[in-house]
Amino acid sequence: MLLKNKLQREQKKESKEITISKEHEAYLRSIIREKRFIKIAQILLLVLFIVLWEYAARKRLIDTFLTSSPSAIFKLIKQFISDGSLYNHLLVSTQETIAGFFVGTIFGILVAILLWWSEKIAKILDPYMVILNSLPKTALAPIIILWVGMGFTGIIVTAASISVIVTTMTIYTGFMNVEHDKIILLKTFGATKFQILNKVIIPANFPNIMSVVKVNIGLSWIGVIVGEFLVSKAGIGYLILYGSQTFKLDLVMMGVIVLAIIAGLMYFIAAWIEKKVVKY
Amino acid sequence: MDYVCELKNISKRFHTINNETLAIEDLSFKVERGEIVSIVGPSGSGKSTVLSLLAGLEKPSEGEVIVNTKSIGFMFQKDQLYEWRNIYKNCILGLEIQKKDTKENIDKVIDKLKNYGLYNFRNYYPRQLSGGMRQRAALVRTLAVEPELLLLDEPFSALDYQTRLSVGNDVGEILRKEKITTVLVTHDIPEAVSISDRVIVFTERPARIKKEYIIEFNMPDEKRTPMKCRNTSEFGEYFREIWRDLDVIEK
Numbered sequence: 001m002l003l004k005n006k007l008q009r010e011q012k013k014e015s016k017e018i019t020i021s022k023e024h025e026a027y028l029r030s031i032i033r034e035k036r037f038i039k040i041a042q043i044l045l046l047v048l049f050i051v052l053w054e055y056a057a058r059k060r061l062i063d064t065f066l067t068s069s070p071s072a073i074f075k076l077i078k079q080f081i082s083d084g085s086l087y088n089h090l091l092v093s094t095q096e097t098i099a100g101f102f103v104g105t106i107f108g109i110l111v112a113i114l115l116w117w118s119e120k121i122a123k124i125l126d127p128y129m130v131i132l133n134s135l136p137k138t139a140l141a142p143i144i145i146l147w148v149g150m151g152f153t154g155i156i157v158t159a160a161s162i163s164v165i166v167t168t169m170t171i172y173t174g175f176m177n178v179e180h181d182k183i184i185l186l187k188t189f190g191a192t193k194f195q196i197l198n199k200v201i202i203p204a205n206f207p208n209i210m211s212v213v214k215v216n217i218g219l220s221w222i223g224v225i226v227g228e229f230l231v232s233k234a235g236i237g238y239l240i241l242y243g244s245q246t247f248k249l250d251l252v253m254m255g256v257i258v259l260a261i262i263a264g265l266m267y268f269i270a271a272w273i274e275k276k277v278v279k280y
Numbered sequence: 281m282d283y284v285c286e287l288k289n290i291s292k293r294f295h296t297i298n299n300e301t302l303a304i305e306d307l308s309f310k311v312e313r314g315e316i317v318s319i320v321g322p323s324g325s326g327k328s329t330v331l332s333l334l335a336g337l338e339k340p341s342e343g344e345v346i347v348n349t350k351s352i353g354f355m356f357q358k359d360q361l362y363e364w365r366n367i368y369k370n371c372i373l374g375l376e377i378q379k380k381d382t383k384e385n386i387d388k389v390i391d392k393l394k395n396y397g398l399y400n401f402r403n404y405y406p407r408q409l410s411g412g413m414r415q416r417a418a419l420v421r422t423l424a425v426e427p428e429l430l431l432l433d434e435p436f437s438a439l440d441y442q443t444r445l446s447v448g449n450d451v452g453e454i455l456r457k458e459k460i461t462t463v464l465v466t467h468d469i470p471e472a473v474s475i476s477d478r479v480i481v482f483t484e485r486p487a488r489i490k491k492e493y494i495i496e497f498n499m500p501d502e503k504r505t506p507m508k509c510r511n512t513s514e515f516g517e518y519f520r521e522i523w524r525d526l527d528v529i530e531k
Contacts, residue, residue: 179360181356181358181360182360182362184337184354184356185354185356185360186373186377187337188335188337188352188353188354188431189373189374189377189378189425190350190377190378191377195377199373199376199377200362203362203364203365204362204364206364278364279405280363280364280405280406280407
């Protein structure tokens with residue numbers, strides 16, 4: 001405890017009062033101003049888009065049967081929220097996505113570790129990985145769903161299958177690109193292979209893993225939506241498909257908008273975690 | 281005599297699909313306990329390979345490598361600090377690996393951080409430090425496991441000239457004061473002469489010993505620092521002789 005207090009005192013001593021020149025103040029102001037301008041422009045762009053869309057819809061410049069309109073979508077969202085069904089659909093899809101994301105990412109990383117551990121296995125599997133990687137995984141979705149089951153699990157496996165191969169490839173490449181001398185250093189300390197994995201390979205790849213995580217959130221959503229298109233009785237994908245089959249474009253648009261919001265939200269959470277984890 | 285390591289008639293070949301290269305041929309030398317030995321030679325002459333052999337990272341094609349200690353420290357051209365660990369965490373890396381991170385050993389690391397002017401920066405990440413400080417932190421990390429044999433592979437060559445002189449001076453002084461047996465590989469003749477007790481000059485590949493110099497300055501060992509050595513008349517002579525051995529100009 002004593003040491004901690006001492007430490008804090010020292011740190012305070014180090015951060016002396018800094019006097020700022022007029023020029024520097026102006027410089028900081030200009031940066032803040034520019035940031036604010038960009039934020040405002042971003043928001044305006046969205047508002048303008050919605051207003052124009054609504055205006056065009058009301059003036060019959062566009063066919064609302066095909067494009068719907070913001071107010072109609074908003075009304076529909078309100079209705080879906082009030083009867084609780086939006087929550088249900090959202091819950092189903094989000095659960096599937098999160099589960100698919102974790103299965104795909106963790107399994108992908110585990111395979112990458114296996115390939116790193118045995119160069120021979122990596123070499124043997126290499127052509128298969130390349131082909132699997134270039135194959136559009138959505139093509140496998142019907143097969144997977146038949147094999148694994150028509151419900152929840154089928155959709156999760158579909159979602160996972162989309163991210164797993166690219167995860168393995170990216171992470172494995174990152175593992176192999178760790179600077180050679182960093183590993184040699186540990187070897188001179190007498191490190192075991194597990195220690196090398198644990199102390200260098202994985203921590204050196206934290207930034208890499210986090211960027212894979214961000215990509216995989218998007219990929220998992222693709223898998224879930226495709227899965228729900230094929231088989232499902234609930235979820236955002238189901239809503240979109242149902243809406244398009246019954247020509248309720250309001251419903252389709254609502255699905256897409258809700259999807260954009262939730263996927264964006266998940267991305268920001270991942271980015272926030274990345275900031276917390278990768279401090280250096 | 282108490283020898284920390286010995287190379288006996290070592291040869292080393294490297295193989296690729298297209299050819300094989302004889303990097304070292306019939307090389308023998310010993311390093312006494314507490315001695316600081318430098319190896320200089322033309323680039324690509326297999327100097328670094330000698331260190332890899334001593335560290336046990338490579339096996340010789342022929343001959344025998346005898347190392348009478350298990351605790352070896354290795355320093356590289358780049359500091360190889362882990363950017364995701366702060367300075368303190370980097371310094372105890374070796375202790376962590378060898379599961380020797382006891383209170384006693386950690387206190388020693390903290391003392392070293394204080395001695396080498398890094399204590400106030402212990403919570404900084406490597407990227408926040410200058411090149412010289414980083415290399416000093418790398419030295420603390422290396423010395424933390426109390427190596428009986430220190431292998432330095434051009435450890436200052438990635439630093440700018442002034443930092444290189446000052447860090448070289450600091451490290452040279454520390455090695456001498458703590459009597460750490462050291463093999464230093466460098467292409468910098470003044471560095472080799474100012475730091476070492478003995479300089480071994482290698483031939484072109486395949487590496488053999490071309491010449492050996494016992495480096496002696498007219499000053500007591502405990503007062504000897506690399507900087508002081510650089511200001512003596514012997515220094516210039518050693519430099520000229522080794523320079524001639526390497527005959528860089530003729531090439």
